[in-house]
Amino acid sequence: MDERDIAELIEAGIPEASASVTRPRGPDDDDHFAATVVSPAFEGETVVAQHEMVYDALGEHMTTDIHAIELTTRTPDQVED
Secondary structure: OHHHHHHHHHHHHHHOEEEEEEOOOOOOOOOEEEEEOOOHHHHHOHHHHHHHHHHHHOOOOHHOOOOEEEEEEEEEHHHHO
């Protein structure tokens, strides 16, 4: 699974989401990822609930293809221009 696949899963699973995914440990680490996800669906939700939404979007991949993912979640109004 690559960064693009993960971003597509997140964007498909969370309304109006924009996801940016990287490999923070370098290109040779196949199962550790970092994602920044922006969505209005996060409005009014706790950080824990926001992260659960991302985990739900990733589904079974969290147990089969992704060992760890570092998440940063924001609403559109929290994004700096």
